[in-house]
Amino acid sequence: MAFDYAPAPESTAIVNIKSSYDLFINGEFTPGGGTPFTTINPATEEVLATISEANQVDVNRAVASARRAYDKTWSKLSGADRGKYLFRIARIMQERGRELAVLESLDNGKPIKESRDVDIPIAAAHFFYHAGWADKLEFAGYGSNPQALGVAAQIIPWNFPLLMLAWKVAPALATGNTVVLKPAETTPLTALLFAEICQQADLPPGVVNIITGAGETGRMLVEHPDVNKVAFTGSTEVGKAIQRQVAGTNKRLTLELGGKAANIIFDDAPIDQAIEGIVNGIYFNQGHVCCAGSRLLLQESIAEQTIESLKRRLQTLRLGDPLDKNTDIGAINSREQLNRIIDLTKSGEDEGAERWSPACAIPDKGFWFAPTIFTNVTQAHRIAREEIFGPVLSVLTFRTPDEAVEKANNTQYGLSAGIWTEKGSRILWMANKMRAGVVWANTFNRFDPASPFGGYKESGFGREGGVQGLGAYLNVEDPS
Amino acid sequence: MMNNNDRVEIRKTHKLFIGGAFPRSESGRTFEATNSSGEFLANMAMASRKDARDAVIAARAAFASWSKATAYNRGQVLYRIAEVMQGRAEQFVQDIQNSEGVSIKKATKQVDTAIDRMVWYAGWADKYAQVLGNTNPVAGPFFNFSVPEPTGVVAAVAPDSPSLLGLVSVIAPIVMTGNSVIAIASYKNPVPAITLSECLATSDVIGGNINILTGDPADIMPWLATHADVNALDLTGITNTELITQLESDAAGTVKRVRTAPADPDFYATPTLSRVRAFTEIKTVWHPMGV
Numbered sequence: 001m002a003f004d005y006a007p008a009p010e011s012t013a014i015v016n017i018k019s020s021y022d023l024f025i026n027g028e029f030t031p032g033g034g035t036p037f038t039t040i041n042p043a044t045e046e047v048l049a050t051i052s053e054a055n056q057v058d059v060n061r062a063v064a065s066a067r068r069a070y071d072k073t074w075s076k077l078s079g080a081d082r083g084k085y086l087f088r089i090a091r092i093m094q095e096r097g098r099e100l101a102v103l104e105s106l107d108n109g110k111p112i113k114e115s116r117d118v119d120i121p122i123a124a125a126h127f128f129y130h131a132g133w134a135d136k137l138e139f140a141g142y143g144s145n146p147q148a149l150g151v152a153a154q155i156i157p158w159n160f161p162l163l164m165l166a167w168k169v170a171p172a173l174a175t176g177n178t179v180v181l182k183p184a185e186t187t188p189l190t191a192l193l194f195a196e197i198c199q200q201a202d203l204p205p206g207v208v209n210i211i212t213g214a215g216e217t218g219r220m221l222v223e224h225p226d227v228n229k230v231a232f233t234g235s236t237e238v239g240k241a242i243q244r245q246v247a248g249t250n251k252r253l254t255l256e257l258g259g260k261a262a263n264i265i266f267d268d269a270p271i272d273q274a275i276e277g278i279v280n281g282i283y284f285n286q287g288h289v290c291c292a293g294s295r296l297l298l299q300e301s302i303a304e305q306t307i308e309s310l311k312r313r314l315q316t317l318r319l320g321d322p323l324d325k326n327t328d329i330g331a332i333n334s335r336e337q338l339n340r341i342i343d344l345t346k347s348g349e350d351e352g353a354e355r356w357s358p359a360c361a362i363p364d365k366g367f368w369f370a371p372t373i374f375t376n377v378t379q380a381h382r383i384a385r386e387e388i389f390g391p392v393l394s395v396l397t398f399r400t401p402d403e404a405v406e407k408a409n410n411t412q413y414g415l416s417a418g419i420w421t422e423k424g425s426r427i428l429w430m431a432n433k434m435r436a437g438v439v440w441a442n443t444f445n446r447f448d449p450a451s452p453f454g455g456y457k458e459s460g461f462g463r464e465g466g467v468q469g470l471g472a473y474l475n476v477e478d479p480s
Numbered sequence: 481m482m483n484n485n486d487r488v489e490i491r492k493t494h495k496l497f498i499g500g501a502f503p504r505s506e507s508g509r510t511f512e513a514t515n516s517s518g519e520f521l522a523n524m525a526m527a528s529r530k531d532a533r534d535a536v537i538a539a540r541a542a543f544a545s546w547s548k549a550t551a552y553n554r555g556q557v558l559y560r561i562a563e564v565m566q567g568r569a570e571q572f573v574q575d576i577q578n579s580e581g582v583s584i585k586k587a588t589k590q591v592d593t594a595i596d597r598m599v600w601y602a603g604w605a606d607k608y609a610q611v612l613g614n615t616n617p618v619a620g621p622f623f624n625f626s627v628p629e630p631t632g633v634v635a636a637v638a639p640d641s642p643s644l645l646g647l648v649s650v651i652a653p654i655v656m657t658g659n660s661v662i663a664i665a666s667y668k669n670p671v672p673a674i675t676l677s678e679c680l681a682t683s684d685v686i687g688g689n690i691n692i693l694t695g696d697p698a699d700i701m702p703w704l705a706t707h708a709d710v711n712a713l714d715l716t717g718i719t720n721t722e723l724i725t726q727l728e729s730d731a732a733g734t735v736k737r738v739r740t741a742p743a744d745p746d747f748y749a750t751p752t753l754s755r756v757r758a759f760t761e762i763k764t765v766w767h768p769m770g771v
Binding site: 125141143236239240241243244246247248255257412427431434436437438439440441442443446448450451452453454456457458459460461463466467468471476477478479480 | 611612620716764
């Protein structure tokens, strides 16, 4: 007999969502001059709140506020005092962790077990980690007197809203910069709750400014002449446009862009662990992960059995209410993204790949996509080349380690890679050959504030996290 | 020209250095290198789009083996370049005096510093990864480490002056870490770069790892900035802000890394690791710990 799961919904009572949200400039909430827009719950399509749109005047106000805070307050504080504010923020994020997790799942559609166990705790950890750096920068290897850059313009995506905020804001503040941050237009709510956290922490006004809006607001922020640093996480297409926008300026730039990671399984891999790693690699966060293991490279001798095991495992994944604690796959973040996934998976079928999904009830409302596997994929297929950013896995095979390397690196991207084998020397050999910024061996999708993250090639440049991440926000005097 | 013995000297043909060979420009074009008074020194090969693309192919091919060379080996190869340069020191001094019109004292200082700069970077080859990389204390049962790796193929523009020291200061940090380079010598003072090419050709450098083009960077660089197999640009020698803007914008097509030099650079001062960081990538590797 089958045992069914009882519903286990996380209560939303802990969150008090306002009907509308203003911009956060100079420590206060203030209406924007643009056209307000709504943010919805992608699992129900219900409107959660109306959000202010920042227009040019608002962008100017936010940058001016960040500049004033930099000149008058933040650059005059000691590193130790900056660190204390970051420690405060980290603690408040932990205190309000459940509230942040529920809000994140409501606005983004991700399963509560992920927002609760991954997004929010690691976001708080980023503030805790960087807090400790604030008064130790002269030990970080950037010379004896590294300086802040000034005002940082930061634009983040919708896949890990609060975590990406933390990756951006924590190092910027620790190194003495002030920030204007624009969250994604479909997931602004945890950033706006973070603004309240800044108020609770008594962070000096203007050190963190949060403006909401879509691409046009982002463009105005990037182009603002008083911005010293631009940090962007998002698509490679937009990243390239931003790199063009900042050409010829003295703005420093870091980009965290797309990926098409290979997850490589050798015939001696611990296969049960590898199956979990494959699932975690591509179905974690509905596959809305730039470093997702979206290309599965199986050694030929184990390909059939691995695909069978993988299909069996996928049949146990639970798709549905993001707030249910047993949910594995939540909602796709937006209709636009859902359409992109549908379009790319259709191209997979059209180009001759074989499609499979487990039997999976799809809720009536909201945006959903069943976990999907494509076999018979060739390297030329769009689903093997383009970032799908959804729960879709493309399976390819290889015979020799050299062929695995060749196929894994045959992409414009270079963000991450996975290697599964019991042979230590092969792990190190493969890790060395991967043209990718993060290599997970016998694991996948691990993140930590102490561990630098970022890409090779068209996956961007600069690192976030670790001692290397500090360099993105520091000015070091070079004689030549 | 005749020397004191009334012997007619054998002059040198000044050519490009691509893939370890000395071709003329495919375009058949040349330009005149002059001394500081505008008098003729030599006809230089005027590198074309095709020459630049040939250099990229050579650089990419060399990257495969050079990036795999051990750090100890890379250090020795750079040191070997310095050895051969030392043997050519007098010729470099003469080249610099002719090109830049500086005193023998200044030219000698430039040559000495350029050779020492090569040795400085040679010594970094088996150390920079220890300084820029580390293990990371992550919150979990994982061994996690970060190492710098070469970015790939870098196109670089040397400054007009100091012509030799500037060129060496640009090339050495790029190749030291395992990258390949296509370096464009000073358009104004190109002659010392040819002597450097001759040193490179006789000092264990893998053919194609270091390519030196002469010509107008404004002609050549746009082809390299839009070339999909170039990973990074070093715009040290470009001072025209419009051209910098164009090249930085072109670089976005394949998300190339771009480094520009500070205003009024001082090549005689001891460098920082900035150039090394600019053309390396940090790779982070995770592995679980357990029994």
